[in-house]
Amino acid sequence: KQATTSHLVLTEIQPDCQPLTTPPKPKEILPADPWTPTSNLKMLISAASPEIRSREQRRELSNNANVVLQAKHCLQVREPWAFDNEYEKTQPSRKDKSLGLLCHKFLARYPDYPSTAEYNYICLDEVAEELNVERRRIYDILNVLESLHMVSRLAKNRYAWHGRHNLSKTLQALKKVGEENKYTQQIQMIKKREYEHEFDLDGERNKGMARSFGSNENSEMSFVELPGMEFRAASVNSRKDKSLRVMSQKFVMLFLVSTPQIVSLEVAAKILIGEDKLEDLDKSKFKTKIRRLYDIANVLSSLELIKKVHVTEERGRKPAFKWTGPEVLPSIQEPIPSKEQCSKNLFPSRGKQNFTRHPSLIKLVKSIENDRRKIQSAPTSPVKISANSAAFPSEIAQLSAITKHKLEEQSNFLFVTGSLECGLSLPEIAPEPEPPRTTAAMQQPALTQPVSACAPSHGSVSPVILPHTPSGVSYTIYLHPSQAHTVTTYSPSFMFQPLPGANVTGIKSINSQVLNKITTEEGDNQIATDDVTKTLTTTGRPTIKSETASQQCFKRSQTLQESHLIKRYRRDEENLDTSLTFFPSGYLIPLTQCAHGNKAGFLNEEKAGTCSLQHTTYSSPVAGVIPVTASELKAVNIPAFHITPLNIMLSPTSIAAAPVLSNSCLNSSNNSSAPNPSSSVLNFTLQHIGLIPAGVQVPAHPVLQHMVVPSQPENVSHSSENLQEGKHYPERPGSKGQPKCSAPSVPKEPQEPQTVTENFFRTPGGPNSVSSLSANSDGADRISQGTLYIPQRKLEVSED
DNA sequence: CTGTCCCGCCAGCTG
DNA sequence: CAGCTGGCGGGACAG
Numbered sequence: 001k002q003a004t005t006s007h008l009v010l011t012e013i014q015p016d017c018q019p020l021t022t023p024p025k026p027k028e029i030l031p032a033d034p035w036t037p038t039s040n041l042k043m044l045i046s047a048a049s050p051e052i053r054s055r056e057q058r059r060e061l062s063n064n065a066n067v068v069l070q071a072k073h074c075l076q077v078r079e080p081w082a083f084d085n086e087y088e089k090t091q092p093s094r095k096d097k098s099l100g101l102l103c104h105k106f107l108a109r110y111p112d113y114p115s116t117a118e119y120n121y122i123c124l125d126e127v128a129e130e131l132n133v134e135r136r137r138i139y140d141i142l143n144v145l146e147s148l149h150m151v152s153r154l155a156k157n158r159y160a161w162h163g164r165h166n167l168s169k170t171l172q173a174l175k176k177v178g179e180e181n182k183y184t185q186q187i188q189m190i191k192k193r194e195y196e197h198e199f200d201l202d203g204e205r206n207k208g209m210a211r212s213f214g215s216n217e218n219s220e221m222s223f224v225e226l227p228g229m230e231f232r233a234a235s236v237n238s239r240k241d242k243s244l245r246v247m248s249q250k251f252v253m254l255f256l257v258s259t260p261q262i263v264s265l266e267v268a269a270k271i272l273i274g275e276d277k278l279e280d281l282d283k284s285k286f287k288t289k290i291r292r293l294y295d296i297a298n299v300l301s302s303l304e305l306i307k308k309v310h311v312t313e314e315r316g317r318k319p320a321f322k323w324t325g326p327e328v329l330p331s332i333q334e335p336i337p338s339k340e341q342c343s344k345n346l347f348p349s350r351g352k353q354n355f356t357r358h359p360s361l362i363k364l365v366k367s368i369e370n371d372r373r374k375i376q377s378a379p380t381s382p383v384k385i386s387a388n389s390a391a392f393p394s395e396i397a398q399l400s401a402i403t404k405h406k407l408e409e410q411s412n413f414l415f416v417t418g419s420l421e422c423g424l425s426l427p428e429i430a431p432e433p434e435p436p437r438t439t440a441a442m443q444q445p446a447l448t449q450p451v452s453a454c455a456p457s458h459g460s461v462s463p464v465i466l467p468h469t470p471s472g473v474s475y476t477i478y479l480h481p482s483q484a485h486t487v488t489t490y491s492p493s494f495m496f497q498p499l500p501g502a503n504v505t506g507i508k509s510i511n512s513q514v515l516n517k518i519t520t521e522e523g524d525n526q527i528a529t530d531d532v533t534k535t536l537t538t539t540g541r542p543t544i545k546s547e548t549a550s551q552q553c554f555k556r557s558q559t560l561q562e563s564h565l566i567k568r569y570r571r572d573e574e575n576l577d578t579s580l581t582f583f584p585s586g587y588l589i590p591l592t593q594c595a596h597g598n599k600a601g602f603l604n605e606e607k608a609g610t611c612s613l614q615h616t617t618y619s620s621p622v623a624g625v626i627p628v629t630a631s632e633l634k635a636v637n638i639p640a641f642h643i644t645p646l647n648i649m650l651s652p653t654s655i656a657a658a659p660v661l662s663n664s665c666l667n668s669s670n671n672s673s674a675p676n677p678s679s680s681v682l683n684f685t686l687q688h689i690g691l692i693p694a695g696v697q698v699p700a701h702p703v704l705q706h707m708v709v710p711s712q713p714e715n716v717s718h719s720s721e722n723l724q725e726g727k728h729y730p731e732r733p734g735s736k737g738q739p740k741c742s743a744p745s746v747p748k749e750p751q752e753p754q755t756v757t758e759n760f761f762r763t764p765g766g767p768n769s770v771s772s773l774s775a776n777s778d779g780a781d782r783i784s785q786g787t788l789y790i791p792q793r794k795l796e797v798s799e800d
Numbered sequence: 801c802t803g804t805c806c807c808g809c810c811a812g813c814t815g
Numbered sequence: 816c817a818g819c820t821g822g823c824g825g826g827a828c829a830g
Contacts (some may be wrong), residue, residue: 136821293825814819
């Protein structure tokens with residue numbers, strides 16, 4: 001064993017030693033060490049029982065004091081030889097063989113942060129041998145680790161261990177992709193549907209929705225890679241099905257985009273399967289998916305990224321997992337103009353769609369873009385470029401090409417980092433405001449952007465930002481937190497998605513338009529949001545649903561609300577997240593963007609390291625373009641409750657009418673805004689104001705300047721992250737994410753609203769505590785329920 | 801009974 | 816073509 005170990009070390013220290021060569025299969029090594037008087041007997045038993053060998057192995061590990069505490073504990077408790085029960089030896093508990101424990105043992109073999117100078121190679125056979133498990137099991141672990149870029153496959157039978165060095169970047173990348181994928185919306189969709197299902201036995205009504213929901217099944221997204229982490233072995237690249245890897249990434253994405261970072265297996269499975277077909281969801285397929293998710297969850301749990309919890313709803317207790325990993329911040333390495341940031345926050349990030357820029361903003365945008373380019377192109381924090389990436393330029397190029405090809409082919413969204421294409425994802429360059437969108441929207445009324453949201457193209461509807469026609473203007477209304485609170489209980493965050501219809505200019509089919517895409521902000525499993533969603537949907541999309549149906553729905557919601565009102569409200573704080581999200585429609589955002597491959601949205605580091613050119617290319621204007629003065633920002637406050645009216649359901653007029661919210665919002669939040677939104681001018685003004693939402697966090701505070709703009713143009717804003725971003729600014733590139741709740745670090749805004757907001761959102765409890773609000777919840781783009789009053793479902797999360 | 805998830809068959813891909 | 820990978824789901828174990 002010593003010999004083996006030293007050999008391994010040697011290998012690790014010498015990365016050059018044929019990294020791409022498949023290591024020879026280790027010879028059968030018999031654990032013949034006579035450690036105990038009964039060793040002979042043990043050996044015999046072991047020959048017949050792999051479990052025994054496994055125990056020996058474990059014991060060895062513990063002796064080395066190298067074992068993970070948990071695993072160790074487990075072993076000690078169950079050490080067979082600690083007892084005399086021979087029988088016991090032959091009856092290893094199933095738990096002793098769990099993937100989670102195996103993973104712990106596996107992880108114990110490697111340092112979290114291995115020296116970057118050397119490679120830590122992993123020989124599959126050796127590991128399987130040492131851990132006494134079949135190779136098959138090791139694959140399960142490696143696949144998940146690979147999805148997080150903690151390991152990468154070098155060749156057959158050989159992997160490289162990277163530890164957690166790339167974890168942070170990977171998570172950021174995953175979060176971004178998850179946002180682009182509109183997972184938040186999908187989650188809401190599913191919850192909503194479930195909710196409706198409860199009351200809708202006939203299922204009639206759901207059918208339409210279900211259909212709309214994931215119609216785009218080909219949403220399969222490709223494996224998300226990090227620069228320098230591309231698959232090294234060319235052969236591996238061709239492997240089409242990386243299912244477990246991809247599933248793992250998607251699963252992680254769900255956590256990262258969820259506000260309470262809790263994801264139930266059921267929801268995850270549905271999303272991973274492809275939201276469509278919910279109605280006739282194949283039972284066995286679902287079951288299989290769940291099984292796979294358990295495999296993944298076990299590994300992620302061993303990595304301490306997630307933890308099992310149970311979500312209790314009206315219908316019962318459901319298994320779920322809570323993210324306990326590091327807080328993933330949006331990339332903040334690039335400094336960006338605060339104005340931009342503000343505006344950016346306005347738009348929830350969900351989708352990457354094409355946006356049309358309002359003509360009046362074009363100039364501004366251009367100048368801003370130029371500035372940004374300058375800034376971005378400046379050297380940023382040094383990135384350590386992995387030696388590998390440098391060494392495999394051609395591979396990268398190749399990969400890039402492949403990626404693009406895939407994209408074109410499937411129109412799937414591919415997220416490739418590195419120097420490769422940033423742009424991939426967005427083929428859309430878009431100049432075309434999406435006329436089609438309207439159509440599409442109508443056809444697919446539901447919020448639904450199919451899973452495939454990522455699909456570059458087209459029309460997909462991207463909920464996130466609604467396309468605005470140049471003529472249409474929508475506005476955002478901010479609700480003063482305190483007022484909102486008064487009206488209803490605090491409700492976490494809400495966002496209205498503005499519908500085009502709201503346009504003052506009068507737009508045509510507004511209703512039909514994208515509006516539909518109402519998404520709820522992830523609420524987490526809870527479904528509280530469902531209610532809201534439902535209501536909104538109903539109301540909002542009359543076009544789609546029959547009035548009757550809508551009404552019924554609405555009534556139901558109301559009833560439901562009432563019944564649960566108290567309870568829910570009480571839990572508001574806990575459930576915050578469940579609110580609906582509306583997309584602010586505010587400005588027209590330019591789509592343009594990166595058509596070329598900029599990698600949008602990538603970390604600066606990466607950019608800097610891999611392709612400095614990107615900056616240049618990158619231009620997409622993010623929503624940020626809207627000019628806001630510091631004073632404006634100050635004036636507007638609010639993040640917490642800002643509603644963008646859009647309308648879906650409201651006609652322009654109605655919007656104006658929208659009463660309570662508007663007035664209160666306006667009044668409290670901004671003096672400058674006129675109370676009566678009906679006028680187009682006013683609307684416009686409001687919009688501008690609305691842009692500021694992010695501003696809350698960003699006020700003239702210098703810190704903002706460090707904030708980074710999302711690289712992806714489309715994503716102009718990450719809706720759910722607005723707040724988070726605000727919180728982030730205090731952080732320096734070097735610092736790692738802080739717990740959400742550590743928000744105090746955020747500079748406080750002098751404004752009253754801000755204060756209020758903070759109070760609302762900030763709850764004791766730590767980042768991981770379910771009850772505490774997540775950064776997202778306090779964010780700016782949310783609205784309190786205010787008049788809308790959306791009930792939240794009862795949700796309880798219990799940790800086992 | 802439900803929730804978990806071990807286990808290993810076997811198809812597809814790789815070298 | 817042997818061996819590597821890893822999808823898949825039967826069915827056993829845990830609570």
